[in-house]
Amino acid sequence: MSIYKIEKFIIHEELKESRDVKVILEKYPGVPFEIVSDAAHSDELTLKKGGLYFKLQKYNGQFLTKCPGTPNHICCGYQVISSVMNCHLGCSYCILQGYYHSKAVTINLNSSDLLGELERKILPYPERFFRIGTGEFSDSLAYEEIYNFCNHLVPFFSGQSNVLFEIKSKTGMVNGLLDIEHGPNIMVSWSVAPESIIEKEELFTAPLITRLKAARECQDAGYLLGFHFDPMIYYPDWEMDYKRTVEQIFDYVKPSKVVWISLGAFRIPPHFKSTIIKNFPKSKIVYGELFPGLDGKLRYLKQIRVELFGKMYRWLKGVDKNLCLYLCMESDRVWMKSFGWSPGYTGNLANILDERALYMISNNRSKA
Amino acid sequence: MKLEYQMQRLNLTDIDPDNRDFDLSYNPDLTPLARSIKSVGLVYPLIVHDELTNKVIVDGWRRFRVLKEHSIRAFSALVLTRQSRLNLLDIYLAVNSFHRQFNLIEASMIFHKMKSKYGLDDHYIIAHYLKYVNINLSPESYLKILELSHLIDELKKGVALERINLSNAYGLAQLDEGKQSLIAEILRDLQFNTNKLSQLLLYLEEIGNRDETEMEIILDKLGLKTILENSKINSNEKIELILDGLEELRYPHYSRLKARVKxxxxxxxxxxxxxxxxxxxxxxxxxxxxxxxxxxxxxxxxxxxxxxxxxxxxxxxxxxxx
Incomplete structure (x- = not known):
């Protein structure tokens, strides 16, 4: 069942005869559409009464790019696919509000170009390992009912033994995934937070339990799993709530199926504070103790981050000491103070995560 | 616009003191004007509108106040008849803009009156009156200037006398009257510079939003009254105490760390x-x-x-x- 109302499709004229567009329009016969010569510039569109505009366009840029990371911090060396851009899930902290001023969701329908680019960028390098995901510029699953990218990407990546493909979501919309034949290297992840945070800061996302039930279904269907506590929010009851969230996760899934769990604290570029206040006047997250960090972004005071990460580390390792945990965009010093060790630099964290992915894929393969 | 007028000798009692439709000049210091009237008399006659039962001041509210204060009962006035309110506003603007620029508080009051009393829309005001009121105003600044009309009198005075800069004035104009009065009370005793005043406003706003607490309660928690009444410290020290106290409420972890390092x-x-x-x-x-x-x-x-x-x-x- 759809979790949003589709107001209109804006279709790039190059795609008006495409089979994919016809399939979409047939699927939504009552939804009006408009053919435009330049879908990229129809930015005057706004979200109306909860309805969404979708731009169906041919993307001419690079689909696969490196996650930009952030200066002076240790990053994970991840690569992201821009298949869908923008998101309606209404998370107060989401940086996409700053990236996309239009509230229309763009679906880059030229999936054959996408697959061609992936072939060119991956096939010639069998000696290299790639961690790739679709959840950076949108939610990986929220718009699959309109166009099922997973139907293209999961089979493609399942054939690549040097890739871990991560589908990242805050929804429970996994039905489309459960029927797809897939390899041992496909991972479905959820961004997780305590229910109180989900209610206040992630307005149109699925409740935690829905996400965890979906995770269990994916686990049972043979997918690897991941969880991202990012951004963690610091507030008076955070400790009780996050500890409970950790317990809830493992009420639903087996630690042995979890490739990794990442932790990241709320962080924003300074100018973004006013955007959050304007778009989410009831949110209080900008009133945390945020200060400019080494990369100029506003972050919680280091001591607060260390407290958040250090306690989460203990709770998670208390569940299973073999869980792989990492910090997203943090400094060597924060790693040391929170986890008691540090990868030291970006390349090393990337190596550690590659090794972990290979180990988990190999385990998953042997169990298949 | 056809002007019908005659010069008359009026008495203070001829004027309706409650009709302040054109009481738009904002220059709180009446001393130089009083000195001039006392020494050479009223050089420029008031402009009033004859409203049958009494007369409404169109131009000359400040002069009227001085006359009243010094019990000068009879004075000369140019008496206009049969003019619409909007015509009278135009006359007020023409007379005043002839010899000076309106300051921003006056501009805000004029624009506010045009909107609320005469129902003129923003586009019309921008097109016909913006530069007339103040040559330096841009259409982009119009809405912000308009916000200044929400300031309470004491803060308007602070802006007109340039004790409060514009950016802080806009911030203050967003607050309700009760909150503005609390800030005005602080500013009555202490001279915050621009940065410190904006820091004060930001702390109060952010603590209030975070804790869903009224400004009055935050200031009580801070011990504002005790700080203001402390005769052993000077104004600058009081300002520092207020800002440090608010920093502690806004950033408790940071303040504790700062204190430890100190x-x-x-x-x-x-x-x-x-x-x-x-x-x-x-x-x-x-x-x-x-x-x-x-x-x-x-x-x-x-x-x-x-x-x-x-x-x-x-x-x-x-x-x-x-």
Whole structure:
């Protein structure tokens, strides 16, 4: 069942005869559409009464790019696919509000170009390992009912033994995934937070339990799993709530199926504070103790981050000491103070995560 | 517009003191005007509108106040008849803009009146009146100027006298009258500079939003009354106490850390010629020592002191905090 109302499709004229567009329009016969010569510039569109505009366009840029990371911090060396851009899930902290001023969701329908680019960028390098995901510029699953990218990407990546493909979501919309034949290297992840945070800061996302039930279904269907506590929010009851969230996760899934769990604290570029206040006047997250960090972004005071990460580390390792945990965009010093060790630099964290992915894929393969 | 008027000798009682439709001049200091009227009399007659039962001042509210204050009962006035309110506003603007620019508070009051009393829309006001009121105003600034009309009188006065800068004035105009009065009370006693006033407003706004607390309660928690009444400290010290107290409420962890570092620095007993520079906001790992000396011997002594300091547990604890 759809979790949003589709107001209109804006279709790039190059795609008006495409089979994919016809399939979409047939699927939504009552939804009006408009053919435009330049879908990229129809930015005057706004979200109306909860309805969404979708731009169906041919993307001419690079689909696969490196996650930009952030200066002076240790990053994970991840690569992201821009298949869908923008998101309606209404998370107060989401940086996409700053990236996309239009509230229309763009679906880059030229999936054959996408697959061609992936072939060119991956096939010639069998000696290299790639961690790739679709959840950076949108939610990986929220718009699959309109166009099922997973139907293209999961089979493609399942054939690549040097890739871990991560589908990242805050929804429970996994039905489309459960029927797809897939390899041992496909991972479905959820961004997780305590229910109180989900209610206040992630307005149109699925409740935690829905996400965890979906995770269990994916686990049972043979997918690897991941969880991202990012951004963690610091507030008076955070400790009780996050500890409970950790317990809830493992009420639903087996630690042995979890490739990794990442932790990241709320962080924003300074100018973004006013955007959050304007778009989410009831949110209080900008009133945390945020200060400019080494990369100029506003972050919680280091001591607060260390407290958040250090306690989460203990709770998670208390569940299973073999869980792989990492910090997203943090400094060597924060790693040391929170986890008691540090990868030291970006390349090393990337190596550690590659090794972990290979180990988990190999385990998953042997169990298949 | 056809003007029908005649010069008349009027009495103070001919004027309707409650009709302040054109009481739009905002220059709170009446002293120079009073001095002039007392020494040479009323040079420029008032302009009033004849409304049958009494007369409404169109131009000359400040002069009227001085006349009243000094019990000068009879005065000359140009009496207009049969004019619409909007015509009268145009006359007011024409007479005043002839010899001066309206200040921003006056501009805000004029625009507010045009909108609320005469139903003119923003586009019309911008097109016909903006530059007339103040040549320096841009269409982009119009809405912000309009907001200044929400300021209470005491704060309007602060803006007109340039004690409150525009950006802070806009911030203040967003507050309700009760909150504006609280700030006005603080500003009555203390002269905050622009940065400190904006810091004060930001702290109060953010603490209020975070804790869903009224400004009055925050100021009580801060002990504002005690600070203001403390006769042992000067104004600058009071301002610092207020801002430090608010910083503590807004950033409790940060304030505690700052206090710990301050105490540890004190215990380090570094001479004033040695300065330990720590990463800002407790993030980062780049520390620096700065040494100030005049001659080599002094430098050697400082280095010895530095060596001693860096071997102390206090130094270790400072580093540990970052």
């Amino acid at each position: 105490a540890l620095r004190k215990a380090l007993k570094l001479p004033p010629q040695i300065n330990l520079v720590t990463p800002s906001s407790f993030d980062g790992n780049s520390f620096k020592f700065e040494l100030n000396f005049n001659e080599d011997e002094q430098c050697r002594r400082l280095v010895d002191e530095l060596r001693k300091a860096i071997q102390s547990t206090e130094f270790e604890r400072i580093i540990e905090l970052f």
